[in-house]
Amino acid sequence: MRISVIGCGYLGAVHAASMAKLGHDVVAVDVDPGKIERLAAGEAPFFEPGLPEILTEALASGRIRFTTDMAEVAGARVHFVAVGTPQGPSGAADLTYVDAAVASLTEHLSPGEFVVGKSTVPVGTAARLAEDVSRAVPGATLVWNPEFLREGFAVQDTIAPDRLVYGVPSGPEGEAAVAALDEVYAVALAEDTPRLVVDLATAELVKVSANAFLATKISFINAMAEIAEVVGADVTALADAIGHDARIGRKFLNAGLGFGGGCLPKDIRAFQARATELGVGESLAFLADIDAINLRRRAHVVDLAAQALGGDVRGKRVAVLGLAFKPNSDDVRDSPSLDIAARLLEQGAEVAAYDPEAIPTARRVHPELDYVDSAEAALTGADLVLVLTEWNEFRALDAATVAGLVASPVVIDGRNCLDRDAWRAAGFAYHGMGR
Numbered sequence: 254m255r256i257s258v259i260g261c262g263y264l265g266a267v268h269a270a271s272m273a274k275l276g277h278d279v280v281a282v283d284v285d286p287g288k289i290e291r292l293a294a295g296e297a298p299f300f301e302p303g304l305p306e307i308l309t310e311a312l313a314s315g316r317i318r319f320t321t322d323m324a325e326v327a328g329a330r331v332h333f334v335a336v337g338t339p340q341g342p343s344g345a346a347d348l349t350y351v352d353a354a355v356a357s358l359t360e361h362l363s364p365g366e367f368v369v370g371k372s373t374v375p376v377g378t379a380a381r382l383a384e385d386v387s388r389a390v391p392g393a394t395l396v397w398n399p400e401f402l403r404e405g406f407a408v409q410d411t412i413a414p415d416r417l418v419y420g421v422p423s424g425p426e427g428e429a430a431v432a433a434l435d436e437v438y439a440v441a442l443a444e445d446t447p448r449l450v451v452d453l454a455t456a457e458l459v460k461v462s463a464n465a466f467l468a469t470k471i472s473f474i475n476a477m478a479e480i481a482e483v484v485g486a487d488v489t490a491l492a493d494a495i496g497h498d499a500r501i502g503r504k505f506l507n508a509g510l511g512f513g514g515g516c517l518p519k520d521i522r523a524f525q526a527r528a529t530e531l532g533v534g535e536s537l538a539f540l541a542d543i544d545a546i547n548l549r550r551r552a553h554v555v556d557l558a559a560q561a562l563g564g565d566v567r568g569k570r571v572a573v574l575g576l577a578f579k580p581n582s583d584d585v586r587d588s589p590s591l592d593i594a595a596r597l598l599e600q601g602a603e604v605a606a607y608d609p610e611a612i613p614t615a616r617r618v619h620p621e622l623d624y625v626d627s628a629e630a631a632l633t634g635a636d637l638v639l640v641l642t643e644w645n646e647f648r649a650l651d652a653a654t655v656a657g658l659v660a661s662p663v664v665i666d667g668r669n670c671l672d673r674d675a676w677r678a679a680g681f682a683y684h685g686m687g688r
């Protein structure tokens with residue numbers, strides 16, 4: 254099928270390359286000429302495992318084309334909209350990019366084609382845009398197909414998603430949209446991937462409620478960590494024990510620095526803002542607490558660092574291991590790790606920061622930090638070690654070797670990802686999260 258993808262960021266670039274991998278003929282558009290140039294040269298503009306391989310394969314097959322010219326989408330049957338919906342100044346989602354992308358796409362649409370929203374938007378956006386599209390191009394239909402991919406697993410999640418959600422209007426238009434999307438996702442559907450056909454508002458809500466639930470799960474266990482820290486209990490053992498209850502489940506119950514990235518934080522704020530606009534703000538008032546618990550974790554680690562250094566971080570050398578908001582990604586949007594590194598620097602610490610992939614992205618946001626090119630360089634002479642993103646490289650560190658590098662054997666394990674006993678055995682004062 255001929256497909257277009259508008260927006261080539263973390264979502265769109267992976268979606269476009271994956272669609273080509275599935276055999277579709279794809280034209281991918283972005284307003285950023287630098288990004289398009291790199292993608293067209295087969296270079297992924299960000300770190301995502303598996304993306305370079307499928308991108309190279311797609312370009313070699315001739316099934317993908319990258320352009321800044323929206324006119325080139327003409328003739329595609331399905332147009333995916335994957336542009337950003339960042340947090341605006343009030344906390345609500347900034348829909349400027351989605352509105353602009355749909356408006357410019359509409360100029361090149363023909364009857365019988367489908368505009369398929371993938372961006373995460375406030376409930377009600379799709380209905381508004383659907384009206385704009387069908388008014389401008391009668392016979393063209395806008396539907397919403399929210400995306401659930403996880404950065405770090407984005408290719409696999411796009412090619413083999415755990416579910417597909419189609420938000421479509423009722424009637425023949427909606428049926429035609431379902432048939433078109435079934436063709437797009439034929440490979441996943443042949444593997445019995447659950448597919449839920451719902452109305453536009455439900456589709457938009459599925460996405461934001463999924464993120465609100467995940468954020469709640471993380472902040473719940475971090476609240477338990479706060480309690481555990483006071484009473485000397487172990488939140489990891491607690492999570493294991495409650496996680497055995499199938500109604501609760503163990504996943505997403507890892508206490509640590511909390512969530513970050515380009516989705517969860519902004520999505521829960523936008524969801525609250527939208528509920529308030531709709532007059533049901535009270536229903537989501539709890540999300541303000543979820544956000545507050547999450548942000549307290551960062552402050553807690555900064556305090557813990559000061560305590561571990563005798564009350565003041567000034568002039569102390571701190572090794573920061575991990576800057577990305579999660580491992581297997583170079584994304585530092587709202588990253589707790591990078592935030593903590595910057596706060597420690599601000600308080601006068603000498604921060605030596607290392608991340609296997611996220612140094613270039615981190616440098617753009619915080620050029621003032623001292624970035625080093627290996628964990629060893631960061632650790633050498635450190636008065637305190639902070640492990641802030643749970644990359645396998647850090648999990649695999651040999652505590653005895655690290656003990657030989659640092660000036661003082663003190664470690665804060667911000668993700669509870671180290672072998673506590675091994676680090677203690679190597680002579681470290683070990684501080685975990687809620688344990």
Ligand code: NAD
Nearest residue numbers: 260261262263264283284285336337338350354372373400
């Ligand atoms: P991003 O900022 O990485 O990418 C957005 C891209 O859209 C940029 O490359 C930008 O240049 C481009 N763009 C902006 N306006 C455009 C226009 N008018 N025409 C063409 N391109 C345009 O953002 P992202 O992380 O890819 O997220 C995109 C959307 O997907 C957001 O709504 C996000 O919430 C949602 N989402 C993201 C993820 C994720 O893991 N990143 C997962 C699910 C959903």
